[in-house]
Amino acid sequence: MATYLEFIQQNEERDGVRFSWNVWPSSRLEATRMVVPLACLLTPLKERPDLPPVQYEPVLCSRPTCKAVLNPLCQVDYRAKLWACNFCFQRNQFPPAYGGISEVNQPAELMPQFSTIEYMIQRGAQSPLIFLYVVDTCLEEDDLQALKESLQMSLSLLPPDALVGLITFGRMVQVHELSCEGISKSYVFRGTKDLTAKQIQDMLGLTKPAMPMQQARPVQPQEHPCASTRFLQPVHKIDMNLTDLLGELQRDPWPVTQGKRPLRSTGVALSIAVGLLEGTFPNTGARIMLFTGGPPTQGPGMVVGDELKIPIRSWHDIEKDNARFMKKATKHYEMLANRTAANGHCIDIYACALDQTGLLEMKCCANLTGGYMVMGDSFNTSLFKQTFQRIFTKDFNGDFRMAFGATLDIKTSRELKIAGAIGPCVSLNVKGPCVSENELGVGGTSQWKICGLDPTSTLGIYFEVVNQHNAPIPQGGRGAIQFVTHYQHSSTQRRIRVTTIARNWADVQSQLRHIEAAFDQEAAAVLMARLGVFRAESEEGPDVLRWLDRQLIRLCQKFGQYNKEDPTSFRLSDSFSLYPQTIAQWRKAGYQDMPEYENFKHLLQAPLDDAQEILQARFPMPRYINTEHGGSQARFLLSKVNPSQTHNNLYAWGQETGAPILTDDVSLQVFMDHLKKLAVSSAC
Amino acid sequence: MNVNQSVPPVPSFGQPQPVYPGYHQSSYGGQSGSTAPTIPYGAYNGPVPGYQQTPPQGMSRAPPSSGAPPASTAQAPCGQAAYGQFGQGDVQNGPSSTVQMQRLPGSQPFGSPLAPVGNQPAVLQPYGPPLTSAQVTAQLSGMQISGAVAPAPPSSGLGYGPPTSLASASGSFPNSGLYGSYPQGQAPPLSQAQGHPGIQTSQRSAPSQASGFTPPASGGPRLPSMTGPLLPGQSFGGPSVSQPNHVSSPPPQALPPGTQMTGPLGPLPPMHSPQQSGYQPQQNGSFGPARGPQPNYGSPYPAAPTFGSQSGPQPLPPKRLDPDAIPSPIQVIEDDRNNRGTEPFVTGVRGQVPPLVTTNFLVKDQGNASPRYIRCTSYNIPCTSDMAKQAQVPLAAVIKPLASLPPEEASPYVVDHGESGPLRCNRCKAYMCPFMQFIEGGRRFQCCFCSCINDVPPQYFQHLDHTGKRVDAYDRPELSLGSYEFLATVDYCKNNKFPSPPAFIFMIDVSYNAIRTGLVRLLCEELKSLLDFLPREGGAEESAIRVGFVTYNKVLHFYNVKSSLAQPQMMVVSDVADMFVPLLDGFLVNINESRAVITSLLDQIPEMFADTRETETVFVPVIQAGMEALKAAECAGKLFLFHTSLPIAEAPGKLKNRDDRKLINTDKEKTLFQPQTGAYQTLAKECVAQGCCVDLFLFPNQYVDVATLSVVPQLTGGSVYKYACFQVENDQERFLSDLRRDVQKVVGFDAVMRVRTSTGIRAVDFFGAFYMSNTTDVELAGLDGDKTVTVEFKHDDRLNEESGALLQCALLYTSCAGQRRLRIHNLALNCCTQLADLYRNCETDTLINYMAKFAYRGVLNSPVKAVRDTLITQCAQILACYRKNCASPSSAGQLILPECMKLLPVYLNCVLKSDVLQPGAEITTDDRAYVRQLVTSMDVAETNVFFYPRLLPLTKSPIESTTEPPAVRASEERLSNGDMYLLENGLNLFLWVGASVQQGVVQSLFSVSSFSQITSGLSVLPVLDNPLSKKVRGLIDSLRAQRSRYMKLIVVKQEDKLEMLFKHFLVEDKSLSGGASYVDFLCHMHKEIRQLLS
Secondary structure, eight states, rough: OHHHHHHHHHHHHSSSEEEEEEEEEHHHHHHHHHHHHEEEEEEETTOOTTTBBBBBBBBBBTTTTOBBBTTTEEEEEETTTTTEEETTOOOOEEGGGGGBTTBBBOOOOGGGGGGGEEEEEOOOOOOEHHHHHHHOOOOOOOHHHHHHHHHHHHHHHHHHHEEEEEEEEEEEEEEESSSOOSEEEEEEETEEEEEEEEHHHHHHTTTTOOOOOOOGTTHHHHHHHHHHHHOOHHHHHHHHHHHHHHHHHHOOSSOOOBBBBOOOOHHHHHHHHHHHHHHHHHSSSSSEEEESSSSOOTTTTSOOSSSSSSSOHHHHHTTTTTTTHHHHHHHHHHHHHHHHHHHHEEEEEEOOOOOOOEEEEEEHHHHHHHHOOOEEOOOOOOHHHHHHHHHHHHHHHBBSSOEEEEEEEEOOOOTEEEEEEEEEEEEEEOOTBOSSSOHHHHHHEEEEEEEEEOOOOOEEEEEEOOTTTTTTOTTTOOEEEEEEEEEOOOSSEEEEEEEEEEEEEOHHHHHHHHHHHHHHHHHHHHHHHHHHHHHHHHOOEEEEEHHHHHHHHHHHHHEEEEEETTEEEOOOOGSSSHHHHHHHHHHHTTTOOOTTHHHHHHHHHHHHHHHHHHHHOOOSSOOOOOOOTTTTHHHHHHHHHOOOGGGGGGGGGGGGGGOOSSSOOHHHHHHHHHHHHHHOOOOO | GGGGGGOOOOSSSSSSSSHHHHHHHHHHHHHHHTTHHHHTTTTTTOOOHHHHHHHHHHHHHHHHHSSSHHHHHHHHHHHHHHHHIIIIIHHOGEEEEEEEHGGGGGGGGHHHHHHTTTSTHHHHHHHOOOOHHHHHHHHHHGGGGGGGGOOTTOOOOOOOOHHHHHHHHHHHHHHHHHHHHHHHHHHHHHHHHHHHHHHHHHHHTTTOOOSSSSSSSHHTOOOTTTTSSGGGGGGGGIIIIOOSSSSOOOTTTTHHHHHHOOOSSOOOOOHHHTTTTTTTHHHHHHHTTTTOSSSSSTTTTSSSHHHHHHTTTTTTTTGGGOOOSSSHHHHHHHHHHHHSSSSSSSTTTTTTTOOOOOOOEEEEEESSTTTTTTEBBBBBEESHHHHHHHOOEEEEEEEEETTTOTTOOOOEEEEEGGOOOBBTTTTTTTBBOOOOOGGGOOOOOOOOTOOOOEEEOOGGOBBBBBSOOBEEEGGGGHHOEEEEEEOOOGGGGGGOOOOOOOOEEEEESSSSSHHHHHHHHHHHHHHHHHGGGGOOTTTSOOOOOOEEEESSSSSEEEEOOOOOOOSSSEEEOGGGGOOOOOOSSSSSTTTTTTHHHHHHHHHHHHHTTTOOOOOOOOOHHHHHHHHHHHHHTOOOEEEEEEEEEEOOOTTTTTOOOOOGGGGGTTTGGGGGSSSOOHHHHHHHHHHHHHHHEEEEEEEEESSOHHHHTTHHHHTTTTTTEEEOOOOOOHHHHHHHHHHHHHHOOEEEEEEEEEEEOOOOEEEHHHHSSOOOSSSSEEEEEEEEOOOOOOEEEEEEEEOTTOEEEEEEEEEEEEETSOEEEEEEEEEEEEESSHHHHHTTBBBBBHHHHHHHHHHHHHTTSOOOOHHHHHHHHHHHHHHHHHHTTOOOOTTTTTTOOOOOGGHHHHHHHHHHTTTTTSSTOOHHHHHHHHHHHHHTTOOOOOHHHHHHHEEEEEESTTTOOSSSOOBOOSSGGOTTTTEEEEEEEEEEEEEEEEEEHHHHHHHHHHSSSGGGSSSTOOOOOOOEEEEEHHHHHHHHHHHHHHHHOOEEEEEEESSSHHHHHTTTTTTSHHHTTTTOOOOHHHHHHHHHHHHHHH
């Protein structure tokens, strides 16, 4: 066998899965002592050019509580045409179509190389993809112009049969009807009034009241589809119309007096977008794309008032619980996000402004629905333009790199239970035998909904080893996990991707070295970071930091080689050497769930050509700043790189003493020194 | 004989009647001699020798029946006596009234007689000394006493509260001087009278001669004069009786009774009736029993045609009163035209009664406002409230501040006083006007309204000439004219900002009904060209008015028609519960700049909704949207709302169908006139605050609740137009014509009108289409040249004959170009101490205008029957007071009407039978509410023709004649079946074709060969090239041109079923709904009067 490094890489490429531990401690007690939990990073739609989908449906275990999918780990009795579920050990009859099955004539799903397989489902109506643009018109002229151009350009990138819709907002919210000739129509809503989904649909004429008069009846069948599609039309039918409409978009005409912010009804606009899709295309892949150039300033979801003299909330305000609108706004967006998720739609937020735009309050919209959140200075930057363009890139098959309305279903073998998931998903609240009582992340369920995902969307899945210490697993025993992902492919087909993996169990006491060697420190760093971030949502910042630090120290204590009380003797094996550094980075990034942070360091340390290459590969498009030593833009760099040694003496551990430090954090050297000291200390 | 009565041209007021000169002079001369005014009366006295006899009869009965002696005569004397004593001393009176009261107790006796009549106290009081409260009560109790021999002193005027009495008392004093002469002479009798008033009167009356009028006060008692003759009534009493033709005629005495029917004329039948055979039955039925209260009248109608029935049953058809003998509106109008139509009316003289509204005349402004702007019920106001109460003649002015003028008359000059603004009195804020008195060499002026002395600002200083007049008086409109305008300064503007030009917003119902009838297409097509004719200021090149468009069904569609757009944008607002305006820029635009976009929009609207299935509409949110749009644009303006159906969609102001004809004639009938919900009033208030006037065009197929929908137009100074069952083919011309006129007419916006008066009277009540948030300021979101405000005045102090009474109506408004202006109208009236002066200077048309509006407002709060009764009572009181105080003594059976008011009964009857007060079976609830609403802002000319339609014969006059044919009276009897007639009342226009019209005429007018081939209900005459066709069509056009609303023609054939509709407008006849005929009503009125007098 190759090195673990290769093993990990192979697994990732084939299955889109990386575990923190690739050999699993065999009992609950041992597992908890490992500090880093047993967990994996799952990329459900990992691109597999070599994996064409099979054109039939999966075979399921017949036990109602199991329903695992037939996989290479199952034992098969070719004679009796039976197979045993490797999760629940139920014996199942093969369906009639598998009549010709034999050792030499195996279906793909039984072949070991198909530990990940994709099924294509033919049933059910296909519905087109839907893109609903929600556009802020309270922008500077340049910004608006750039945005309009980007949007117009995007029409050419959309699949021709995709449905598009347009909502613009400023002081009011306008829902544009796209099918009209000669006159452009829009429905207008007050930006200050929270409307229920029902009201919105009534006002948009989407609900047909039961018409008592019979005269209306014959018309109804035709009228209904019309009504629902008035606002959402196939691109190929109305791209000229929409291009013109976008071209005529004006800045919000309502006067903004000196000392005021423009009135921006983001909350209502989003609410209407959600309500519109909810009423017309529930459970169909749809993407609400919000483009905003500033904070919501009125109505539900407002983040700051329109008085310029009152600045938008700062961290300081938030810590002191002094942010007036935050709770209400957050609640509003959470409510929207949950509804959107329930409908299987996703929300992207593209916020371009020099000041804050209230992403903090709105973040759940993207987080819970699997949407993108992109932050830039202006719509007139390549950061935005290219990021936006990249959303519509296609894969090797010419399909859009996006999928919708996915559900992820996880099965585990008996020794394991699912503790939770962290990622762009919401719980579907499906309890089952493999659901743990202890939650890590979004737990209490074995299924999650992921409304929007792309080939890089990755979830952290956390497990709990439940095998008791006194019930040892037989030597060579393996634990298995199956990930079943139903989703709507960008070609509008429904597909199911099934990944089944297995890992060896090992006794910690006797095989610690094995386990240590099978540690995936990169994956572990990311998984821990996700946990940290997740905790930060509900806990105080410093507590989370302390927790992260303690976890790190414990890990070092467990796996380091050292003499007590002698920091200089501290050594970590190769498989652990990077983890602390990454954690150090993550400590700084703290609570922001912005994966690009992790990349900045690399990016900024690389030569320029490297930078360009990276820029092309990353999504969202990173902010690219070219600077030099002492240049004014260097502050961006300095805030991200390893702080200079000269700041060392000013630094106080844990920041409690609060000396004014310009950079975010300590230098890596100092960090490591402290870490070693603490790890070897017996006091810890 | 007096037969002529009707015929004799009625001289204008002051002038003596040529016909009868002889009479009165003799009688009156002496008496009245003292006061100049008496002379004019002479005219009246009809000399009816014959009558005199009759009176006695009546008299004789009277006493028994009523028990109460005719108070009037008796009282009068008393009053005089009383005055004689105190009067003068108290003249100064103002404050001291109470004191006076106390002194006077003696006079009480009078009160009693009156008692029976509820209101009358007014009449009495003047005469009687003021009552103390104690007395009053006593009187009340003593009412019945009346008949009784002079009740004990304690009883005094009934009804009156002490305070009123005080006032009256004070008022009366001034008179004393005048009366003085009289009373004394008569004194002796008077004293008796006091004791037993009734008796005296009767005695005296008998002998009386017909001398036209006695001076008011004294008149009654003075027996001599009146008996036979009727004043104005000459036409009445005298003639009818005497005429051989009439039934009544036979027995001179009998006449009266016989006439009873005719009521007017005669003596009181009732009494006699039992005795006399011939007439009795009728009399009994009608009058006899009724005596006190007539049960039938008023309420009765519904059940049975009250009046009609009474008269109807008359056994003796031949004896009917000759309709020609009773006062004829046609005659009065003709006479006034002939007498006053030729010379311009010069306004320089105080208290002049202008020509009738039916007369064409020019006006020269020489210091008083033209009657086109202000008309009064009387141009001579009683000096005291006592007198006023006694007469019961309402003191009201009908003001039309922005009236349009004929081209020959200059519109008011605009005066610009620069930054200092118009000069005003510091205390009462009255504006500089010709009546202000400059003193101290011109350095100060004394306010003619409140007497405050103000400094003349240096820049306004001017020397006075030897007469005390400013040298520049004739250079300054505000010093020499009755009407003029000031440019307002920024202080007069909302928020201290000069206004922006106003805007018009067209709000079009595009629900199924509107589309189906073709209304939307028609309207959009018309607007394309009509928008070029928005009102402009003076010589402006283009109108400053901006326009906006909204369509709606149960949601609203706003349109962005900004000139820079390639195509219009529609913005739908469905949140009707919480209306707002979705756009700012591009909604209100200049028509010329955005013409292409607007045209494109108007082309598309009918197409866009062509397939609509939406039948529900909203209403309140629509107006709210328009109002909000104006608010957002910071301007005033007008909404033109085109609406088809009851707004039943879920929204504020949602209505339900509550039409219920069963409520008619119940106490709940008033609810039919009241709005269903308060939302409309609230909205109207907001509209007024924004200067948002609403014009409503309704196209209902069924009940739309006009009473509710018209609330906003009504309170914002807007108009309501209603086209029931609208169909493009039939109603297009009418609608478009109304629309054109409505859009083009000059409007003032965001207006406030205030009427100031000189000390002594005060504006207390206002009628019209406007809103008032306090008791003095009339707020009009919009005001056009057709809108009229009727203002009622009451005394709050005594007036002075010398200084008269002044009115100043100031209207602050924003012109259609956005200029803030003040229009000032001034009018000086005379004041009198003798009731005769009042009656001589009245204008019945104006009076009717006031009474109709009063009644039409009354139905909102009181049962219709009560309103009708109030009108009848008031009318009876007015006439009774005249009879008692001004007419020369005559038999009680004689109906005597003041010359100026001789048409009051016929006109009042028309008001009483109008659809609002006495609905026929075919009148819908909506129509009643609509008419009620229309009348509220009508001017005098409009109410005149509305209540008494014009009926023009078409073939009587030679075809060549280019003038309008003389009208005939609105009665079926006047129709000849060989002729054709046009009938119009300002809203409706009929062409009635007699069954035996010559075939040639039919051919040349309708292009068909016979009467039977004429299409009944035809609304357009074929255009034929022959003189008759041209003439008739020309006449129709000219009639339409005279009215503010287009009258749709309806051709009615004799004996056709449509004729019922037509007959409804023959107002002298009995109506199907129970309205009395003129003759019957006159009888009834006579009876009421007699009751009051007895």
